[in-house]
Amino acid sequence: MTQQKVRTRFAPSPTGYMHIGNLRTALYAYLFAKANGGDFILRIEDTDRTRYVADAVDFIERTLKLAGITPDEGPGYGGDCGPYVQSERMDLYKKYAEELVKTGHAYYCFCDPKEDHTTGEFGGYDRTCRNLSQDVIDEHLKNGDPYVIRQKMPLDGETSYQDVLHGTVTIPNSELEDQVLLKRDGMPTYNFANVIDDHLMGITHIMRGAEFITSTPKYILLYQSFGWDVPVFIHLAPVMGKNEDGSVSKLSKRHGATSFDDLVKMGYLPEAIVNYVALLGWNPKTTNQEIFSMQELTSHFSLEGLSKSPAVFDYQKLGWVSGEYFKAMEPAKFAEMAKPFAGDLPDYLAAHWDSLAELLRTRIERLGQIPQEIGFLCEQPAFDAELYVNKRNKVTPEKAKDLLPAVIELLEAVPESEWTNDSLYAKLEAHIEATGVKKGLMMWVVRIAAAGQKVTPGGATEILTLLGKENSLARLKKSLDALNAM
RNA sequence: GGCGCCAUCGUCAAGCGGUUAAGACACCGCCCUUUCACGGCGGGUUCAUGGGUUCGAAUCCCAUUGGCGUCACCA
Numbered sequence: 001m002t003q004q005k006v007r008t009r010f011a012p013s014p015t016g017y018m019h020i021g022n023l024r025t026a027l028y029a030y031l032f033a034k035a036n037g038g039d040f041i042l043r044i045e046d047t048d049r050t051r052y053v054a055d056a057v058d059f060i061e062r063t064l065k066l067a068g069i070t071p072d073e074g075p076g077y078g079g080d081c082g083p084y085v086q087s088e089r090m091d092l093y094k095k096y097a098e099e100l101v102k103t104g105h106a107y108y109c110f111c112d113p114k115e116d117h118t119t120g121e122f123g124g125y126d127r128t129c130r131n132l133s134q135d136v137i138d139e140h141l142k143n144g145d146p147y148v149i150r151q152k153m154p155l156d157g158e159t160s161y162q163d164v165l166h167g168t169v170t171i172p173n174s175e176l177e178d179q180v181l182l183k184r185d186g187m188p189t190y191n192f193a194n195v196i197d198d199h200l201m202g203i204t205h206i207m208r209g210a211e212f213i214t215s216t217p218k219y220i221l222l223y224q225s226f227g228w229d230v231p232v233f234i235h236l237a238p239v240m241g242k243n244e245d246g247s248v249s250k251l252s253k254r255h256g257a258t259s260f261d262d263l264v265k266m267g268y269l270p271e272a273i274v275n276y277v278a279l280l281g282w283n284p285k286t287t288n289q290e291i292f293s294m295q296e297l298t299s300h301f302s303l304e305g306l307s308k309s310p311a312v313f314d315y316q317k318l319g320w321v322s323g324e325y326f327k328a329m330e331p332a333k334f335a336e337m338a339k340p341f342a343g344d345l346p347d348y349l350a351a352h353w354d355s356l357a358e359l360l361r362t363r364i365e366r367l368g369q370i371p372q373e374i375g376f377l378c379e380q381p382a383f384d385a386e387l388y389v390n391k392r393n394k395v396t397p398e399k400a401k402d403l404l405p406a407v408i409e410l411l412e413a414v415p416e417s418e419w420t421n422d423s424l425y426a427k428l429e430a431h432i433e434a435t436g437v438k439k440g441l442m443m444w445v446v447r448i449a450a451a452g453q454k455v456t457p458g459g460a461t462e463i464l465t466l467l468g469k470e471n472s473l474a475r476l477k478k479s480l481d482a483l484n485a486m
Numbered sequence: 487g488g489c490g491c492c493a494u495c496g497u498c499a500a501g502c503g504g505u506u507a508a509g510a511c512a513c514c515g516c517c518c519u520u521u522c523a524c525g526g527c528g529g530g531u532u533c534a535u536g537g538g539u540u541c542g543a544a545u546c547c548c549a550u551u552g553g554c555g556u557c558a559c560c561a
Contacts, residue, residue, distance in 0.1 A: 013561050175489050183559040190561045214490050214556045288509045314497050317511045363523045443520035459520040
């Protein structure tokens with residue numbers, strides 16, 4: 001028996017929004033295909049005309065690209081199983097639905113969805129049209145009456161299938177509704193188009209959300225009706241969000257950003273998001289490594305590492321992962337990437353952007369933190385004597401008052417051309433030695449007087465350098481005045 | 487409600503009948519330090535409950551409880 005080539009797919013509906021859970025599904029499907037030398041197919045499921053969002057296909061492709069997931073086949077990627085957009089395959093579904101009617105696995109239903117059989121036990125439908133005589137059916141068809149085609153479910157017994165994660169799943173057939181295959185508008189339902197396309201596109205492994213566990217027997221029955229091979233099913237546990245009261249529920253808007261796009265806008269690194277999401281419901285088993293490139297993800301991926309229980313999305317850990325990426329990044333690359341997040345910078349900061357960015361690089365987790373990180377450099381925060389209190393370095397406002405005048409005098413003598421970090425550090429160090437004051441104490445006082453904020457990216461001299469001579473001195477004097485006025 | 491899925495630290499998780507129950511994030515100490523960060527060291531009543539099976543159970547079985555999902559001419 002020849003080994004069949006693995007083919008997986010990602011089949012989003014074009015909503016213009018890539019939920020983290022969907023991204024993860026796409027990622028796993030992609031990784032599994034690549035780990036096994038297979039193909040990953042992108043298919044657009046746009047059978048609901050009322051939900052169609054313009055440009056959504058474009059959006060999906062851009063998102064996948066940003067995430068580093070490259071389809072082997074799909075709209076815009078080519079492939080032998082196209083078209084890869086379901087609305088362009090309509091005639092196909094109709095043909096297959098009619099075939100099922102002929103073989104007795106489906107039937108025409110002329111009921112009005114709003115009026116008829118609304119009290120039936122199956123989603124408002126009671127299987128009435130199963131019993132229509134051929135004459136009645138022909139009459140309706142001849143009149144051009146609207147109809148749907150429904151799947152004829154077995155009335156008793158049960159249907160089972162194998163799920164890689166969940167083992168044998170069995171559902172009583174009595175739970176299965178005579179689901180609609182072909183809608184009034186001629187479009188197939190998701191449940192039908194899925195089976196047809198997965199078969200026609202040679203999909204071998206279906207990865208999708210756990211919400212499909214219960215409806216999969218309907219698919220199985222469909223495959224059997226056609227006499228087709230049943231693919232391997234892998235139902236992924238949902239991604240959860242933590243609620244205020246500590247409970248969890250499926251990740252949604254109220255938990256914060258839930259789309260890949262939102263996260264990118266917040267300044268998390270796309271690679272880091274993908275890395276973190278990969279770990280949310282999967283683990284490499286053979287290593288404790290947590291930072292993975294797409295390449296490494298591919299080589300480590302295996303189905304055994306997939307978790308069958310839901311995972312809670314943790315923004316904190318995502319932040320850590322993203323921070324790790326920034327720490328490992330080329331300074332120049334980071335500076336360039338971070339620039340748009342800094343907003344309008346005063347000239348003196350814009351001139352020092354590279355060194356400012358370098359201070360930021362190792363201390364932030366997302367680019368969106370930058371404005372608040374550097375706010376104090378743009379405008380001196382209001383005076384607060386409390387800032388001059390630090391136990392470890394024995395700093396007090398009084399000491400600051402004593403130390404500052406000499407520092408100001410010293411700095412005033414520094415020529416503009418020597419206003420650099422190294423030079424300032426050397427001068428302050430010499431001053432510290434001359435006065436016999438502890439370095440931590442002196443530096444704390446200078447830093448606070450210049451920054452006006454307890455926590456700052458960078459130390460005293462780095463801040464002085466960033467601020468420039470004129471600016472620094474003005475701030476130092478202002479702080480000293482405030483201290484004297486106490 | 488019927489049906490189904492799930493259940494190890496706060497979170498992600500390893501574990502597949504015998505372990506001092508890994509590791510990471512977060513948290514708390516301490517060290518280092520020109521602040522913060524980084525880095526280093528250390529800390530914490532984690533196997534939902536109750537029954538089995540077994541010499542032995544976090545691991546297997548059953549029940550309970552809880553969470554989640556699903557019951558559309560949406561995907």
